[in-house]
Amino acid sequence: MNHSDKNVPSEPASAGRLQKPLVSCRNLSKYFGGTRALDRVSLELYPGEVVALIGDNGAGKSTLVKILSGLESHDEGELWLGETCVAKLGPREARRFGVETVHQNLNLCDNLGAAANVMLGQEPVRFRFGPLRIIDEARALAESRRRIDEIGATLDDLTSPVRRLSGGQRQAIAIARALTSAHRLIMFDEPTAALGVHQTRATLELIRRVAAQGVAVMVISHNMEDIFAVAGRVVVLRQGRVILDSPVSAATREGLVAAMMGSAPVLPN
Amino acid sequence: MARLFSPFSFLLTRYGRASGIGLALAAALLVLGIFRPNYMNFDNFMVVALQMSFIGMAAIGTAGLIISGNIDLSIGSMFALSSVCAAMIAKVAPPAIAILAAIVLAGLIGLCNGLLVWRVKLSPIIITLGSMAILRGVVLLITGGYSVRGVPKSFGAFGQAQCLGMPVPVCALVLMALASQFVLSRTTVGRHVFAIGGSRTASIAVGIPLRRLVLGIFLVNGCIIGFSAVLAASRYGSASPSFGIGLELDAITAVILGGVAFTGGEGDILGVMLAVALLGVINSGIVSLGIDPHWSEIVKGGTLLFAVSLDQFSQEARERYRKLLAMKAQ
Numbered sequence: 001m002n003h004s005d006k007n008v009p010s011e012p013a014s015a016g017r018l019q020k021p022l023v024s025c026r027n028l029s030k031y032f033g034g035t036r037a038l039d040r041v042s043l044e045l046y047p048g049e050v051v052a053l054i055g056d057n058g059a060g061k062s063t064l065v066k067i068l069s070g071l072e073s074h075d076e077g078e079l080w081l082g083e084t085c086v087a088k089l090g091p092r093e094a095r096r097f098g099v100e101t102v103h104q105n106l107n108l109c110d111n112l113g114a115a116a117n118v119m120l121g122q123e124p125v126r127f128r129f130g131p132l133r134i135i136d137e138a139r140a141l142a143e144s145r146r147r148i149d150e151i152g153a154t155l156d157d158l159t160s161p162v163r164r165l166s167g168g169q170r171q172a173i174a175i176a177r178a179l180t181s182a183h184r185l186i187m188f189d190e191p192t193a194a195l196g197v198h199q200t201r202a203t204l205e206l207i208r209r210v211a212a213q214g215v216a217v218m219v220i221s222h223n224m225e226d227i228f229a230v231a232g233r234v235v236v237l238r239q240g241r242v243i244l245d246s247p248v249s250a251a252t253r254e255g256l257v258a259a260m261m262g263s264a265p266v267l268p269n
Numbered sequence: 270m271a272r273l274f275s276p277f278s279f280l281l282t283r284y285g286r287a288s289g290i291g292l293a294l295a296a297a298l299l300v301l302g303i304f305r306p307n308y309m310n311f312d313n314f315m316v317v318a319l320q321m322s323f324i325g326m327a328a329i330g331t332a333g334l335i336i337s338g339n340i341d342l343s344i345g346s347m348f349a350l351s352s353v354c355a356a357m358i359a360k361v362a363p364p365a366i367a368i369l370a371a372i373v374l375a376g377l378i379g380l381c382n383g384l385l386v387w388r389v390k391l392s393p394i395i396i397t398l399g400s401m402a403i404l405r406g407v408v409l410l411i412t413g414g415y416s417v418r419g420v421p422k423s424f425g426a427f428g429q430a431q432c433l434g435m436p437v438p439v440c441a442l443v444l445m446a447l448a449s450q451f452v453l454s455r456t457t458v459g460r461h462v463f464a465i466g467g468s469r470t471a472s473i474a475v476g477i478p479l480r481r482l483v484l485g486i487f488l489v490n491g492c493i494i495g496f497s498a499v500l501a502a503s504r505y506g507s508a509s510p511s512f513g514i515g516l517e518l519d520a521i522t523a524v525i526l527g528g529v530a531f532t533g534g535e536g537d538i539l540g541v542m543l544a545v546a547l548l549g550v551i552n553s554g555i556v557s558l559g560i561d562p563h564w565s566e567i568v569k570g571g572t573l574l575f576a577v578s579l580d581q582f583s584q585e586a587r588e589r590y591r592k593l594l595a596m597k598a599q
Binding site for chain 1: 457472534
């Protein structure tokens with residue numbers, strides 16, 4: 001079977017790069033009952049780039065994010081993480097592969113402190129005692145303090161429950177958690193939706209910094225301004241298909257909206 | 270400022286619940302000490318501790334379950350089944366085998382409950398209500414409704430022994446409480462138990478092995494019940510099919526009174542153990558003071574209702590307290 005001309009709806013913007021992709025989806029499809037939520041999606045993500053993933057509600061953005069973060073598994077196609085083709089990815093494996101997600105709902109445990117949330121699932125271990133692993137609280141505290149300061153959030157108390165913190169602080173915790181092990185891909189699902197002007201600017205700046213460290217960043221957003229401010233490439237999904245995959249410099253606001261809505265022909269690259 | 274530093278504001282701090290129960294315990298002992306001075310002696314405390322040790326062990330397992338957002342209502346029936354089985358096996362096999370078999374049996378039952386809760390995705394209250402009835406039925410079937418008597422002396426030695434100057438069940442409870450407090454507060458497993466009680470979706474997203482953890486909690490709970498059931502059968506030298514009736518109510522009362530949130534994610538073993546002690550003192554105190562012992566059921570139920578109301582009110586109060594603090598800070 002000749003994949004090369006069937007795979008890709010249009011020549012991807014990343015074509016001709018010398019770098020190897022950190023993540024590549026090849027003809028990924030996902031069904032929910034009889035509905036095809038993703039329809040042969042092919043996408044490659046390279047080190048250091050910020051890709052905006054946009055689309056109308058129900059276009060398949062969150063399904064794609066869930067597959068990449070291991071919360072759902074794909075039904076058809078191949079998912080490559082570097083040199084490995086993964087048939088079934090769980091959240092644990094995804095994190096081990098260095099794929100992290102900042103979900104829109106942030107996925108914090110409200111009953112735990114900031115430090116416990118940052119280190120959740122990856123607690124530093126002081127020593128093992130049979131099946132029990134004793135948490136190194138001092139290291140956990142220091143590590144999360146470092147991460148949260150790095151993000152530039154103001155948060156003094158890392159131990160009391162996070163339920164009463166502000167939206168910005170909570171997001172900082174979720175991002176700090178993602179940063180601890182994201183060495184391949186970090187996905188932000190609507191990162192600025194709950195933020196004020198000032199925090200939005202800080203978050204976009206952070207996204208640029210993360211990408212500059214050589215990680216691939218994918219930003220799911222409805223906000224065109226954010227996309228043009230931070231992304232290098234934009235991918236438009238519509239009805240589960242990749243409709244457009246183009247450098248942001250070649251895209252216009254109107255063109256993207258048209259591609260999302262399906263009311264205009266696909267933009268040339 | 271006066272409202273911020275009211276004499277009861279410490280009740281809103283992290284160890285507030287434990288200190289509140291400690292106060293109640295002290296008050297109950299004070300009343301008993303005044304009206305029944307001979308209540309206050311070591312031997313009597315050991316009798317109370319022995320009575321409460323089985324409930325205490327069950328409360329530890331139940332605390333783990335409730336913190337993780339689960340519950341097992343079948344512990345009473347499980348207790349009866351494994352003590353009856355232990356006694357039956359002890360009549361034909363060495364005590365060690367009887368003890369081991371009963372623990373393994375209860376562990377497996379716990380695991381089955383866990384599997385059902387995991388797979389059927391229904392409230393664990395409903396599912397374990399079912400197994401509670403089934404297990405009680407099984408106990409009545411295999412015993413014909415009669416107690417299992419005439420177990421060999423060698424089987425009784427284990428439960429009747431002393432350990433560190435305490436009866437073995439009391440000693441087991443103390444060790445179990447220390448161990449579980451350590452696991453819950455210091456280890457990754459303990460942290461994850463709190464995490465899944467706090468947010469299931471978040472725990473899944475960060476890669477906590479949810480299934481393994483939930484099954485593990487049910488399994489450990491089963492083993493604890495099995496162990497305490499063996500101790501009971503061994504201590505009393507017999508096992509009755511009516512063992513453990515209402516054990517789940519006692520355990521849940523202690524756990525909630527001890528400051529574990531019924532919605533999961535909050536609590537510690539220290540509070541639960543203090544609550545067990547308080548319930549024991551109240552129960553024995555009623556008898557000691559010559560009050561009609563039928564009152565004890567009413568007091569028990571009343572304590573449970575009091576505890577859950579207190580839980581709700583203290584959460585609301587904490588919220589107000591925080592708000593007040595924030596307003597002062599402005």
